[in-house]
Amino acid sequence: MSGQRDQFxxxxxxxxxxxxxxxxxxxxxxxxxxxxATVLGFFAAFFFFTNHTFAxxxxxxxxxxxxxxxxxxxxxxxxxxxxxxIIDSSLDRYVEFSLYLGMLNLYRDDWMFYxxxxxxxxxxxxxxxxxxxxxxxxxxxxxxxxxPERLILLAAAAIxxxxxxxxxxxxxxxxxxxxxxxxxxxxTALRRIWIxxxxxxx
Numbered sequence: 001m002s003g004q005r006d007q008f009x010x011x012x013x014x015x016x017x018x019x020x021x022x023x024x025x026x027x028x029x030x031x032x033x034x035x036x037a038t039v040l041g042f043f044a045a046f047f048f049f050t051n052h053t054f055a056x057x058x059x060x061x062x063x064x065x066x067x068x069x070x071x072x073x074x075x076x077x078x079x080x081x082x083x084x085x086i087i088d089s090s091l092d093r094y095v096e097f098s099l100y101l102g103m104l105n106l107y108r109d110d111w112m113f114y115x116x117x118x119x120x121x122x123x124x125x126x127x128x129x130x131x132x133x134x135x136x137x138x139x140x141x142x143x144x145x146x147x148p149e150r151l152i153l154l155a156a157a158a159i160x161x162x163x164x165x166x167x168x169x170x171x172x173x174x175x176x177x178x179x180x181x182x183x184x185x186x187x188t189a190l191r192r193i194w195i196x197x198x199x200x201x202x
Contacts (some may be wrong), residue, residue, distance in 0.1 A: 019069075021076070030074040034088050037066035041095030048102030048158070053165075053174060056102070057158030063095065064151045092147065096123060099154070103178070112175055119178050122185025123150055129192035138196050145185040153177050 040063035047056035070088060074080040100120035107113045126145060133139070157177035164173045 028073065030070040030077075030079055030084055031087060033066055033070035033073060034084075034091055037063045037070065038091045038095055040066065042098055044155075045095070045098035045102040048099060049105045051106055053158040053171075054162035057155045057161075060099070060151060060155040060158065064148070064155065067092065068148075093124075093127070096120075096147070112178065115175070115178050115182050118182035119185060122182055122187075122189055123147075125189035126185050126192070129189045129196075133192060133196050136196060138199050145181060145188050150181055150185065153181060 040059050044056045044059035044063060047053070047059060067088075071080070074084060097120075100116060100123070103116045104113060104120075107116055122145070127147065154177060157174045161171050161174040165171050
């Protein structure tokens with residue numbers, strides 16, 4: 001599973017490099033691309049907040065696409081830096097918190113409020129567990145529901161949710177996806193903590 005994921009990521013970024021060069025994005029600052037991706041992410045959060053899930057999913061897809069392009073541009077133009085990396089990661093966290101705020105409002109009077117909260121906690125803990133493990137010298141950290149998987153699933157579910165809700169009067173596409181994210185993100189975070197435990201670090 002891990003090997004297949006690594007190969008998929010390698011192929012994805014190989015295609016991304018060709019796309020970035022083809023459309024001339026190398027002339028734009030990576031931080032500018034990060035900023036645009038962040039603004040699009042905030043728009044997605046706003047549309048979740050106002051229960052326009054199709055628009056939320058579309059903006060989230062665009063934000064995610066640009067979010068992968070900024071790193072590619074930085075590598076291709078040799079403008080990658082530690083400061084740029086922390087700016088990118090920090091903006092990602094702001095966007096993710098905003099997305100969950102929008103969905104918490106969307107389900108504020110529903111039992112799904114607690115599932116969204118669990119998904120938010122799991123999403124943050126996945127990233128935190130990896131960063132904390134790395135600070136302790138443990139870099140072999142694996143697991144499902146890393147940020148790209150979460151955002152792709154969430155964007156796809158939000159887009160599909162609109163016609164499903166219109167035709168069948170149900171939003172179980174989005175509800176089911178949030179439940180999956182809640183379960184597997186927290187499972188991944190706990191698994192990462194356990195991996196650190198097995199290394200014998202005390």
